[in-house]
Amino acid sequence: xxxxxxxxxxxxxxxxSPRDKQWGYDLAKRTGVRxxxxxxxxxxxxxxxxxxxxxxxxADTGGKRPPRRYYELxxxxxxxxxxxxxxxxxxxxxxxxxxxxx
Amino acid sequence: xxxxxxxxxKFGISSLLMMLLIFGFAPVFSLRLIVLLYPASDPRRxxxxxxxxxxxxxxxxxxxxxxxxxxxxxxxxxxxxxRKIGRVGGLGVTIRGLSDDKVIIIRSTGSRLERSVIAxxxxxxxxxxxxxxxxxxxNGAQDDIPxxxxxxxxxxxSPQIRLNGDGKGFELSFPDRRGVxxxxxxxxxxxxxxxx
Numbered sequence: 185x186x187x188x189x190x191x192x193x194x195x196x197x198x199x200x201s202p203r204d205k206q207w208g209y210d211l212a213k214r215t216g217v218r219x220x221x222x223x224x225x226x227x228x229x230x231x232x233x234x235x236x237x238x239x240x241x242x243a244d245t246g247g248k249r250p251p252r253r254y255y256e257l258x259x260x261x262x263x264x265x266x267x268x269x270x271x272x273x274x275x276x277x278x279x280x281x282x283x284x285x286x
Numbered sequence: 287x288x289x290x291x292x293x294x295x296k297f298g299i300s301s302l303l304m305m306l307l308i309f310g311f312a313p314v315f316s317l318r319l320i321v322l323l324y325p326a327s328d329p330r331r332x333x334x335x336x337x338x339x340x341x342x343x344x345x346x347x348x349x350x351x352x353x354x355x356x357x358x359x360x361x362x363x364x365x366x367x368x369r370k371i372g373r374v375g376g377l378g379v380t381i382r383g384l385s386d387d388k389v390i391i392i393r394s395t396g397s398r399l400e401r402s403v404i405a406x407x408x409x410x411x412x413x414x415x416x417x418x419x420x421x422x423x424x425n426g427a428q429d430d431i432p433x434x435x436x437x438x439x440x441x442x443x444s445p446q447i448r449l450n451g452d453g454k455g456f457e458l459s460f461p462d463r464r465g466v467x468x469x470x471x472x473x474x475x476x477x478x479x480x481x482x
C-alpha cells in the first residue's frame with residue numbers, strides 16, 4: 185500500500201489502541217482524514233487482511249439506530265502498520281505528523 | 287416542549303418545518319440515495335447509513351455531502367468490479383470461474399473478498415490440485431469448480447467454516463449482521479474423474 189499522509193494518519197490512530205474496535209466515522213474524526221479517502225483505505229486494508237470487520241450487536245444500539253460496522257486490527261495488520269509507522273518516522277514527508285514508531 | 291412552542295411562536299411554523307426538513311429528513315434521505323451508487327451487496331451501504339446516526343444533527347449535512355464523493359469514486363469502482371466478476375443467481379452461493387485456475391465465489395449479500403477463508407481452506411488440505419469441488423447452493427443449483435484452484439474467494443461479512451468430521455466436505459455458514467446464522471451452504475468434495 186502506498187504510504188500517504190492519510191495512511192500514516194490512520195496507522196497512528198489505529199495503533200494508538202490496536203486491540204480496540206475501530207469505527208469509520210470515529211477514525212475520520214480522530215485522524216482528520218476525509219471519509220472519501222478513509223473508506224477506500226479501510227477497504228484496501230480489509231482486502232490485504234490488515235484488518236477484519238464485523239457488525240455491532242443489536243443490543244448495543246439500544247434499538248434506536250442501525251448497527252455500525254467496526255474494524256479490528258489483525259496480527260498481520262499490526263505488523264504492517266508498525267512497519268508503516270517505522271518507515272514514516274524516518275521519512276521527511278511525515279515529519280509534521282509527529283510519528284512515533286510502534 | 288415549551289422551547290419548541292417558543293420556537294414556533296418566534297419563527298413561525300413554516301420555518302420550523304423547513305428546519306426539520308433540512309436537519310432531520312434531508313440528510314437521511316440524501317444519504318440513502320447516495321449509497322445506491324454502491325453495489326447492492328456492498329456492506330458500505332449499511333455502514334454509511336449507520337454512521338450517520340451517531341453524528342450530531344449539525345454535522346450530518348456536511349458529512350452527507352462528503353459521501354457523494356466517497357460513493358462516486360469508491361461505489362462506482364466497486365460496481366465495476368462486481369460487474370466484471372459477474373454474479374450468478376440471486377440465491378445462495380454464486381460461482382463464477384474467472385479462468386482455468388481461478389475461481390471466485392461470491393455471496394450475493396457481501397462483496398468483500400474474504401481471503402482468510404481461502405487460507406483456512408488451503409490449510410485444511412481440502413483444496414488440492416486434481417480435484418473437483420461441487421458446490422450445492424441452497425436453491426439446489428450445483429456447480430463444479432475446476433481443479434487446480436489457486437484461489438477461491440468467498441465474499442461475505444464473516445463466513446464461518448466447519449469441516450465435516452468425515453473429511454468429505456465442509457460447510458460454510460454466513461451469520462448476518464444480527465448474528466443469525468443462515469442455513470449453511472453444503473459443499474461436497476469429490477475426486478476428479480480425470481485423475482490429474
